Amino acid sequence: MTAIVADSTETASQQLPLVDIAPYRRGNCGVEYVHRLDSGRPGPSVVVSAITHGNEPCGLIALDYLLRRHVRPLLGVLTLIFCNVRAYQTYDPSRPLAARFLDEDMNRLWEEPRLSGAGSSAELKRAREIRPFVEAADILLDLHSMQSPGAALALAGTAPKGRRLAESVGYPEFVIADRGHENGTRMRDFGAFDAPRARAAALLVECGQHLDPASGEMALTATLRLLAALDMLEEAAAPPPPVRPQVFVNVTEAIAAGSGDFAFLESYRNMTCIARAGTPIARDGRREIVTPYDDCYLVMPSPRIRPGLTAVRFGKRAA
Ligand SMILES: [Zn+2]
Known part of the structure; x- marks a missing residue:
């Protein structure tokens, strides 16, 4: 049988625009590229994060949408984090994979010994900067994209709370229960997010193929539906809930x-x-x-x- 290797350079005919993130550099809470939007009312603390991998720009569509429109949550606190900014800033359309990270994968280092240890890398430095916001979150939505084309999916971990969170968002259609990676801990699995009895919950949403415009739409839809489900956003300001039931896969x-x-x-x-x-x-x-x-x-x-x-x-x- 002849082996056919799918071409990873295969991309959608129309590409997702790359967002200029420079206007968001200052942030508003003492850490660059972190924006903390406080309703002044009690409620959940939610983090929505983008470009944890510098070659996955879909999440920027959601962050840019919220910041451009000066959206404020109705309840609680919404923190928007541009994660691996330095990697994203190296993005070269002729070699997009090179922008995934500078020194190491920023989504494999979310464990106490590494974050508090003596190690140093561009990604550890940034993770240490954003850690207090991630740790304070009741809910994390980390927006990514994938190499392969096909359906978007939410990685919800193995605890029931991950599935419940995915059900409340309603998007994407596929919800995956998985244990993460052998070679390092994802932000989604950090600390309380992956502790079955802790209240905090997290989703990593793989919004579609890198640079597919649909991945940007999915990132925005999942973000707005999450905020509407938590009553942090008026229902009318979010896309309607999905018509198709979700499919849960272990x-x-x-x-x-x-x-x-x-x-x-x-x-x-x-x-x-x-x-x-x-x-x-x-x-x-x-x-x-x-x-x-x-x-x-x-x-x-x-x-x-x-x-x-x-x-x-x-x-x-x-x-
Ligand atoms: Zn990713």
Whole structure:
């Protein structure tokens, strides 16, 4: 069988505009690119964050929308964080992946020993700056995009509170229960967000393919629906709730590329559902990767992946 490697340079014909973030540099709370919008009334503390990965600009559409319109929450506090600003500022359309981070992945370092340790990197420095705002949040919405085309999804963790939060937002259609990454902790899984008994909850929304205009729309829709669900925004100021019911999927297995010769057999779209168990989907050196059960979802297939990193996750529909 001939292995066909999906082209990761495949992009939508029309591209998401890159937001000029320079006007947002000063912020309003002593940390650059952090904007704290306080209603002056009791209520939840919500953080919406963008460009945790510098090559994923969709979340900027949401932050820019709120700041440009001087939206103020009706309740509680809304904090908008431009995360890996320095990486985003290096963005070069001819090599977008290079802007993902400067020194290390900013979404793999959210653990106490690293944040409080002696290590130094551009990303640790920024994470330490924004940590107090993240830690104070009752709810975090971290906006990302993906390499593969296909459906948007929310990564909700494994605790029931993550699923409940995703249900209250209503978008995107797919909600994934997953355990995160072996090679470092995501902001979504930091501290109280991932503690089953703590009140704080978080969603990482993968809004679509990098630079697809639909990813910007999804970032904005998820943000406005979250705020409306929390009564922080008038219902009329948010898009209507979704018509389609959400689909809940449990990740059962993450497939890491073991060799430098990993290739999918087709260019799978995100959340492709493979009907039959045992269907070959990829080749990793001499190893054939097959689906482990019927109706197996391929969660975030990443066509060009370095050895050791997750190439795809298998997902099973939850009740
Ligand atoms: Zn990301």
